[in-house]
Amino acid sequence: MNRTDYQRRVITSLSWLKTQVEYHNSLSLTDINHGAEDFYCGLLNLVYGYSLKNINIIDQNAAAIDLGDEQNKIAIQVTSTSALAKTKYTVEKFIEKGLYKKFDRLLILNIVKKSNHEAPTIGGSEYNLDTREDILDVGDLIKKITDDPDLKKLKAIVDFLDAELSLPAQKSLPNEVLTILGIIEHISDESHEDAGSGYLEEPIPEEKIYKRFADHADFLVDTYNDGYIEYGAVLEAVKKESDFGQVKLRRAASYLKKYSDSVLTKCGGDPKAALHQIIADFGALLGNNGYTFDEGAAEFYVIEQLVKCNIFPYKEVSVA
Known part of the structure; x- marks a missing residue:
C-alpha cells in the first residue's frame, strides 16, 4: 500500500x-x-x-x-x-x-x-x-x-x-501518547469540580514506597522500572512538546492526590488494587470521550505520579 x-x-x-x-x-x-x-x-x-x-x-x-x-x-x-x-x-x-x-x-x-x-x-x-x-x-x-x-x-x-516542507505534527498520534495526553487534559481541566482541592505535601517517595507500602514495594518498583523502558521517553516528550504548561501539570497533580486517596481508601489501603481501579477508571473515562487507550501507558503514568507522591499522597501526622 x-x-x-x-x-x-x-x-x-x-x-x-x-x-x-x-x-x-x-x-x-x-x-x-x-x-x-x-x-x-x-x-x-x-x-x-x-x-x-x-x-x-x-x-x-x-x-x-x-x-x-x-x-x-x-x-x-x-x-x-x-x-x-x-x-x-x-x-x-x-x-x-x-x-x-x-x-x-x-x-x-x-x-x-x-x-x-x-x-x-x-x-x-x-x-x-x-x-x-x-x-x-x-x-x-x-x-x-x-x-x-x-x-x-x-x-x-x-x-x-x-x-x-515542515508540516505541523499530525493529530494521529500513537495510542500511548493519546492516552497520556487524554489523562492530563481531563484531570487538569480548571472547570473540573475537584480542581484546586488537592494536597500540598512535599514528596517523600522513599518513605512512601519502602515504608508506607512496604508489602508492595517490589511490585511498585518493578512496575515503574518496566514501564519506564517503554513509556519513559514518551511521557517526557508529552510534557515537553504539548501545550499544557506547568500550570496544567500542577493542576493535574493536585487532582490526582485527592482522587487517588479516595480510591485507596475504598480499596482498604491496598495500593495494587487501587492502582488497577484508577487505571480502569481512566480507561472508561477516555473511551467515553472518544480517546484511544493504551493500558500500559496509563499504568506507567499513574506509577510515575505515585513515585512523585501525586498518587496516594503521604500524610504524616505530626504530634505537638
Missing part, C-alpha cells in the same frame, strides 16, 4: 502549502510567494521532467516569467493571483519582452486556485496563451502526481516534499 500512503502525503503537503499561501496573502505577507518560486521549480522538474531554473535570479528583466527551461523551451510564471487582468498582463509582458522567441510555451501556475477565464485564448498575433491548458493550479498538480503510475517517481516527489 505504499502508493496509497505516498498519494495521501502528496495531497496533505500541497494542500497545507496552499492554505499557508492563502493565509499569508490575506495578511499582505507576500514573502512566502517568493519562496514558493524555488520550491515549485524543484517540484515541477520532478513532476514533468523539466530543467527549470529561477529566471528572476538569472535575468532580472524577465518580468513576465519566474521559471524557465531553455532546453524544453518552457516558461512559467508562479503566482497567487487568479484575476484576468493579471493573466493578460503576464501574456502582454511575455510578448513585449520577446520571450516567445526563446520559449515555445508559457504556463501560469497559480499556487492557490486558478480562475476559469471565459476567453479561450489570451494574447495576439505573436503568441496566444490557452486558458484551458496553460493555466494550472495546485489541484492540477496533485492530480498529475497521484495519477502517475511510476512508483519510484512518486516516492521521489514525496521525499522532496518531506525535505522542503
